[in-house]
Amino acid sequence: MPYTVNGIGTNYYGKQNLEKHQGVCGSCGREVELKSYDTRLCFCVLYIPLIPLGKKRVVDDCPACRRHHVLNHSVWEEQRGKAIREAVAAYEAAPDDIEKAIAMHATLASAGERAAAAKMVETLSERFPENADVQVYLGNSLEEIGETQRSNERFHLAYQADSTNPLAQHASAVAFLREGKPEEARKRLDEFEKGGGQVAPAILFALATEFEKQNDPATAAELLRRVSDVAPNARKEKGFRQLAKKVEETTGERPGTLAAPVGWWENRAVWVGAGAVAIAAALFAYDAHVAGSLTYVVNGLPKPISVAVDDGESSRILPGRWSVLKLPVGEHVARVVDPPEHAGETPFSVNPGRFSRWLRKPATVVDPTRSAMVLYEETVYSEVPVDRDNAFEVVIGEPSHTFDNADYHFVDFPAEIEIDREEVTKSRVGMVEIDPEVLFFNFPDQLERPEVLDFIESHLLAVDESEDLLGVYFGALTEHDALARGEAFLAARLDHQPIDVEWHRFYQRLAELNGQRDLPARYDGLLKMSPEDPDLMYLRARLESYADRSRPLYERALEVDADHVMTLLGKAYMEMATGDFGAALEATDRVLTVEPENFRAVQMRRRLLAGVDRRDELERELQTAIAESPLNLLATELMMASEAARGDLDAARQSQQAFAAKVAEEWPKDPYQLNVLTQVLLLRLEGDYPAAIEAATTLTDQARRAGVMQVNALLSGDTATAAELTGDLEAINQPDAWLWTCLAAATAGDSDAAEYRRQAVEAYSKQGGTFGEIGRLLAGDLPEKELALRAYFLEAEPDLKAALLLLTADRTEMYSGRLVELAERLILLPGDKTPLLEAAIAARKS
Template identity: 30%
Template structure:
């Protein structure tokens, strides 16, 4: 079942194609209303549906216990098509009883009431003389709560073929309608033929007369039961019910058989208790000890696979195959369990875990053990609330998350890896009760597991998140997305030690090496990693991937660019070198070369999101709007949120081309896509896009007005910078975590308004942050402070994202009059994106004289 924590989780939204009927719930066995309908499962944020996880067909949602069967909508549609095919096959041969049975069976299989009700009259008309088919239709009508139709068809079947089975089915149908007098003739053959194994129907008939107070008829039928099956008098309940009618003979007092049977059972139980109480007390201790011993021998353990691939594990020498993201129930008993993954990769060693509970409290202690050999699973513990008040709804479920361990032990879990009931019955007078559930958190089509881990950092903790990502990478080394999780949750030194194991593996995994290099730089080991890759390249000079990696850590831009170019020559070029050259050319304003290399990179690595971003930037900077529009339209087929970003980018490109009518069409498309995802089409995202387009169109006042209406501090900070309200902007800066470029934007705004104290304060904050960053950041810190020994030409070639570099160069030009002209010229080139802070940079670049 879906669940939410703090308003976030999964839930159903919407109902279509609703079908209801009275029937017996397959979970709780109650006669109640069963509902089937189409819906959609969503990821919800603050109870607002954000991302759809897929359409579902809910089958037989019980009004009593709320349990149901959820079927993927695609599977439902295929089953529905097969049903339609079966119906059409019958309609082509309407007198074929076999095809009729298959068609009815198909309708029942998917619980399609409309399809059955549409088909049944045709079969009844064509095959009225086929008793077997009429009985099948009667059973189907009965299943869907149409008991009168069931009776009618059984009457038709009886006319075609008067046999005992049909008579008994009709009698049962009449008995369930409290029409005992009508049912009795259809059971006469049991008496006449003396069929002992059919005596139950006579027994039901006698009880029916009892409930009406017709005790003479009840006794007559009871006597027939004794004649047909003499052994029935050995049934104490039968004798007590017969005696009850004897006691009430001559009256019309109704007797409820269930009450009589329950009273008899209670009396018998009490008598037995008084006889054996002493023995029971003696045996209780023995039984308790035996129970505790047996429970220890048969201790239940849930074996969990947290990976998205199957693997085998040996538990005390016995091999088990674990399917992807699965839960398997075992009973290995308490004690030591040796856990060894079959064909484990380096870094995964066998281990021994101990499962043990206290002997004396074992029968009463509710313990749940979860064994996760890969240590990559995330378990969700949920507390589900139920309210008995009709005026006050139960609060939403609360959740906690745990993972990164081989053995987990929980107490007080009511529902382990099973859906909790939608409602419960309790003798408690409390208005609110709760139940505990335990579940395996699984990836899905809309939200990948690495994204989930990062979203759960506060609940899991960094250490657990780091362990989980580490285990995924050891067991699934090509799941590179976990490298990002590891980088955000692990200290650089520890990260370097772990990644070295993957760097040493062959064949070479580029993503592992890139992460390793970044970790070495964060550990301030730039020179060491440079020497390391120079040595590796010297041993294998023709390895193009090593050329790229050696260039990536080289402090010499010329050497890096040379290596990148060499690794793109000839057959089997390194895709990341095209990407690196794209970034290099984009950063120095050679946009045509950047676009050419981006095209080559995207052709080789079409699904890399960072390459896609540089590809779009290069096309935008080079003025290839038509090509960019084609790329954006193709990317709109991607899942959310990337499809939304592509639509927004198309709106911006249409805007700068002056195609306002098409801009409105694109915004309409964005609204429709948001609706499809269950999001508010008038949401903050639409308003933020409108603000961006207004700014790009040269209307910053309108942009600021829209942004001020949005609740996010970051939006309001930009609005205040546009308006030049430095006091408000500094107040906004206290809420989000400020970065280098935010401080520099405040510096530039303050400088343009001659607010020197504010400008110097934020300039110093920016320089402090830059001095702690990469070698490129440190180069710009020196240039801004004025103590850099790097020639200005070399500074202009330092790698940064274009917009960020434009801000840095504008600041460096303001602080360095001698290099101002070169800095400003490059900043103007890189200020190609007309969205914020384009106008601010244009204003600063135009306000200062150059030499």
């Protein structure tokens, strides 16, 4: 489910293919109008969508409790279609098989095919009119969609078809109960019990309630006693006590006969006043017989798991749920037996300490798949609202953790409690349902935890659409200097089917960062086994660093699937890198006809609109985006750049000021310092680099501040300081920083340019793929013509490639004109490095 903290988190936006039906919520049990629809999950700030996180299918959204099921939309469509096809095939092969007919209806109903499901109800009624089990099933199905009257009719038909069928007896009793006929309901339940059935306490309580309503308190009292016998804790429930009090008043029974008041031993004031010796004796007796604490085995994955503890039977734990065990003090082992990719053992201890066991409510939480986020939090109850920061603790992916004391375990805080003083602090432990990628937006410091890699990897093994989570994983690997671990983890599932393109993309990037140079051969081998797979064709094509080599591979993939989105995006990137913005734009437009909200295509298309001089269209599109999401940083920065490019710095200032005002109004604390980032950009666009440096010093994120300060030093002409700051950057960012420092120094005629080039060559040469090729080209150890051609066809980000072209032009006098011309074309919009490029181009033209 979507989750926000102080307005930051996720939310659903848009509702398409909306389906509504009356039904009973599977979570809260209320009869409501349930809704199912297609939507898009977005990361939001102050509930304003900023980053799309994927299309989803929400199933049976309850307006009362807001609980629902949610699936990735592609998974929903795939599973829905597959389930329907299989159910139809099985039913058509054996139309007289009751189980297959019921399975057919259940599949249609759960897939949202309401009309087809309704027709199947008619078919079941016609084919099996005398089958009690079918009638009970239909009655239950009608009950789920809120058709109570028709459900009752089916339940009674089931009894008429077979009065000895226990299901029919119980169902008919429920129908009579809902119709306000307790006498008839009781007769059916008597038959049910004579056949060996056991009536649930909730049914007995509902029956007692109906008898009390019909002025038969004696029978109601008898039923309440039966409830107390089979469920003694029911006497503590408010609803039970209220009904018992009514019945006692009506029958004249002594108060407390049906719901005894709290005993003196449960009264804390009396208990505290007892003698110390008696207390100690009671505590040691408790310690001897009930040592240990409640243990909660949790599942934070989006799929069920099966777990066995010690030598016990395995239990199935649903997504976001838990199982509760009472274990003795000592060492234990939890074993995940399903799914196989998460199989393994987790040793844990139950040892909360004697003091905790006696006077507190400790809870041991075991997370055998390292997948859960568990929260400990406190709240204050008082007659007057109290505004203070309450204590909380977040535990993420820890194999086991013991909370010393929590009043409430895995339940929400009650709305109100009775207190005997001005205020009372209560605590709870529970799971937080939040997507991992959103979790790290809200709690970025959690990336520093040693367990975070286990946590993310566990979720990666369980999700179907992994792009956003892989991005988080990449950041965590960088934080922990664990790129080799990430490469090995992703490599282990490259043969998984169907192919996860994003999984392979991130594997390729990590392998290249680690210096791998044999990736093309590996993917050639995969293609030999599946030569017509467009996903593999795309993945093989993107390993080529040069457009003249990747182009035929992309074209071959598009011959197999003309609408293959990733291939079209790859082709667009290739065309953009070689300056053919028209062809690149055509490819992105094709993507958007297939996936109208594809984030990569939208962002690339906006840059390309500037490249083909359609700035009016670009700015109209950006205005719409900003109007829909006023805190959209990407759109605002692009708008400012476009306005500056057409010479209207006043408009750029107005855009920045409007954005700043909106941030100040709606997000005054601004932890991401969006105002500072846009202010630095504006000052750069204005050419006021000293002011940009001063503004950047206020950035609190160390890595971001270092990067901004390094660029500011280059823009100010201080290459020595820029070189010094480059050494402070994260290793992954140092190669590009050395390249830009080399360009600025070479343009200024600085004698240190050769040293900066050497540093860049050394940094790039540690990598494989395109970045390794950049190092090779910077080294210049190729014949002049080949060096110029390789630089010309290199696939890289436009600004970075432009810088490389200009440095290559210094070593290829015969071809320098064409290289400088392409570098100039690649400046699509003013950006951080644009002044460096413009100065370098002017120097080389002169």
